[in-house]
Amino acid sequence: MSETPKHLLIVDDEAALREAIAERLTDHGFVVEQAGSGEDALERLASFAFDVLITDLKLPGMDGRQVLDAAIERYPDLIAIVITGYGTVKDAVEAIKQGAADFITKPFQFDTLMHVLRSAMERRRLKSENAYLRSQLEERYRFEGIVGRSRPMRELFQLLETVAATSSTVLITGETGTGKELAARAIHHNSPRRANRFVALNCSAIPETLLEAELFGHVRGAFTGAVANRQGRLEQAHRGTLLLDEIGTMSPGLQAKLLRVLQEREFERVGDSHTVKIDVRVIAATHSDLAKMVGDGSFREDLFYRLNVIPVQLPPLRDRRDDIPLLVQHFLEKLSPGAGRGPVTMSQEAMRHLMAYHWPGNIRQLENAVERALAFSMGRTQIELTDLSTDIQNQPAAAEDSQIWFPEEGLDFGRYIEAVELSLIRRSLERTQGNKRQAARLLNLKRTTLIEKLKRLEPAPAAAAATKV
Numbered sequence: 001m002s003e004t005p006k007h008l009l010i011v012d013d014e015a016a017l018r019e020a021i022a023e024r025l026t027d028h029g030f031v032v033e034q035a036g037s038g039e040d041a042l043e044r045l046a047s048f049a050f051d052v053l054i055t056d057l058k059l060p061g062m063d064g065r066q067v068l069d070a071a072i073e074r075y076p077d078l079i080a081i082v083i084t085g086y087g088t089v090k091d092a093v094e095a096i097k098q099g100a101a102d103f104i105t106k107p108f109q110f111d112t113l114m115h116v117l118r119s120a121m122e123r124r125r126l127k128s129e130n131a132y133l134r135s136q137l138e139e140r141y142r143f144e145g146i147v148g149r150s151r152p153m154r155e156l157f158q159l160l161e162t163v164a165a166t167s168s169t170v171l172i173t174g175e176t177g178t179g180k181e182l183a184a185r186a187i188h189h190n191s192p193r194r195a196n197r198f199v200a201l202n203c204s205a206i207p208e209t210l211l212e213a214e215l216f217g218h219v220r221g222a223f224t225g226a227v228a229n230r231q232g233r234l235e236q237a238h239r240g241t242l243l244l245d246e247i248g249t250m251s252p253g254l255q256a257k258l259l260r261v262l263q264e265r266e267f268e269r270v271g272d273s274h275t276v277k278i279d280v281r282v283i284a285a286t287h288s289d290l291a292k293m294v295g296d297g298s299f300r301e302d303l304f305y306r307l308n309v310i311p312v313q314l315p316p317l318r319d320r321r322d323d324i325p326l327l328v329q330h331f332l333e334k335l336s337p338g339a340g341r342g343p344v345t346m347s348q349e350a351m352r353h354l355m356a357y358h359w360p361g362n363i364r365q366l367e368n369a370v371e372r373a374l375a376f377s378m379g380r381t382q383i384e385l386t387d388l389s390t391d392i393q394n395q396p397a398a399a400e401d402s403q404i405w406f407p408e409e410g411l412d413f414g415r416y417i418e419a420v421e422l423s424l425i426r427r428s429l430e431r432t433q434g435n436k437r438q439a440a441r442l443l444n445l446k447r448t449t450l451i452e453k454l455k456r457l458e459p460a461p462a463a464a465a466a467t468k469v
Contacts, residue, residue, distance in 0.1 A: 006121070007031045007048065011041040011055035011067060012083065021054070024110050038062030045071050046274035049238050052117070053080045057091050065095055072099040073229050079120050081113075146182055147330045148323040152315040156183075163310050164190035169262065171247075171307045172285040174314030177364030180285040181245060183314060188241040193281060196240035201233045204246035212254055213270045222271025234267060234278055241281045247307065248288035248299060255300045262306045282307070317359040317366060324355050327363065331370040343381065344374060348427065350385045357395045382430075422457040425450060 008030045012018040015036065022032040030052075035041035038059050045053075053071050057064035064082055071078055082095040085106030092103035101120035104113055146153070146160075163170055164187045172180045181200060188198040206214050213222070217232030233242060244250075250258065261267050262282060266275050284307045293299035317324070328346050336344050346354070350373070359365055369392060376387040385393055428439035440450040 006051040007033070008052040008054065009033050009035060009041065009044055009050045011035045011038065011053070011059065011064065013037060013056065013059055021110070021113065028114065038064070038067045041067045042070055043274075045074060046272075046276075048277050049075060049235060051079060052121070053078055054083065054113075054117075055080070056083045056085070057095065058085070065091070065098065068095055068098055068100060076231075077124070079117075079124050081116060081120060083108075146179060146186055147327050148320060149326060150320040150322040152320050153323060156312075156314065159312060160186050161190065163187055163312065165192075166310070167192075167281055168309045169281070169307055170283045170310045170312055171290070172283065172312045172314065173290075174285075174287065175316050175362055176287050177362035178314040178316060179363055180287075180314060181243060183312060184241070184243040184283045184285060187283060188281075191241070191281070193240050197237055198241050198243070199233050199237035200243040200245060202245040204249040208251050208254075211250070212257070215254070216257070216267050216269050218270035219272045222269075226271065229269075232269065234261065234280060235276065237280045239279050241283060243283045243285060245285045246287070247284040248286040248290055248293060252298075252300065255303050259300065259303045259306060262303075317362045321355055324366070325351060327366055328354060328370055331367050332374070335367075335371055335374055341374070341379070344377065344383060345381065346373075346383045347385065348423075350383055350388055353385060353388060353392050353395055357392050418457055421453060425454055425457070 006029075008025060010018055010022055010025070010032060011034075012021075013036055018034050018036070022034050025032050033044055033048075033050075035044055039062055041053075041055065042062075044050075053068070055064040055067050059067070068080055068082065071080060076099075080095075080100040082092055082100050082103045083106060084092045084103060089103070089105070092100075092105075095103060101124065102116045104116050146157070148154075148156070160183060170184075170187060172183055174180050184200070185198055188194060201215060203211060213226075213230075213232065215232050215234060217230050217235055218226050219229050220226055244258075257267065261278065265279065266277050268275055290299050290304050290308070294301045294304050325346075328351065332344050332346070336342065354366070354369070361368075369389060372389060373383045373387040377383045424443060425439065428442045429436070431442065432438035436450055437447050440447040443450065445453075
């Protein structure tokens, strides 16, 4: 069993059998509800997202296959097991074609039911896990997905780790391109909800007329084009995390409905009168000043306070320039293989201009700049200043010492001096196309001294690669 109890609905008109099964399943950690008819089952299914349905095929009035049809249409990920007691397996096979996970024939032992149930749950778990891994493209989220070592970022990492351990609503603010969705994913993937889904919805990317149906879902016939029932993002994120990006663009009417979700943990799908209970953590994100919007009446004050339980402010790139070399390295490692390239570096001159640029588009703009430079470098192993866009080239370069990073615990002076020495030796070798004698002359060193320093400071394979004398 997983850590989260599975909610199960058992449907059977034989009360004694139904209650006996429910009692045993409860002992095994399930949260069980019972229905004595198909109509009763549909009412319960309409108001709660069950994980498992066990239904007899032969019921008075609406039969089990009709219940199964309605249940799977409403909840495509539902695990359904059918019970048949009338000698033929034909109906059960048809039920499996409808979407049931398995069937069991009366009379049966409880252990047999548990075996069928556990097997079905394990198959569904593996299927969901594989789909989830594919959708994430094997992206790993601890906090390594967020790159930075500057003081603002170290403070952010500490805050994200603290926030992740709670279930509180979070409001992430920051300029465009600062990584708000990445921060939200990091919170989710370090939270107790990490085994369940992370669902993102950009409120500014969907027309206002469609946003309500996208968020809450809809039933068939709710509006033109609604040809089938459809889960909204809230239901998709059940027991997981929902990110509402650019929350400031949401209309006042939809703000009121979202407020109810946060207060009551329930909602109705568009075109439906049944209330759906939901368990979801909401993270909102925006580049807008919501407090100012509250002041001018364009954003609800009560919703703002519901969202702003834990505020997380992401720093703009201009306030964390020390992270630019690290980010550039990260993007080069990420983008080079896709461009069919081996390892690529950024020249010191190009890096100084990147450090000095103001980056109004923040990290997203920096990544685009690195991708462009990679394309313009035409297969070279080092990106030069001329490979960067003209606005970055025309930016006065940062001074050499602006790239020195002083950690809070103090600088390792010896290691830093060694790194400076190695950088100077490498640049002199680049300047002389690897000729050690000429490089030593540039540095006012003896050739033997340069070779000794190179052996001491650089790994053997790299040192051996500079073979010219």
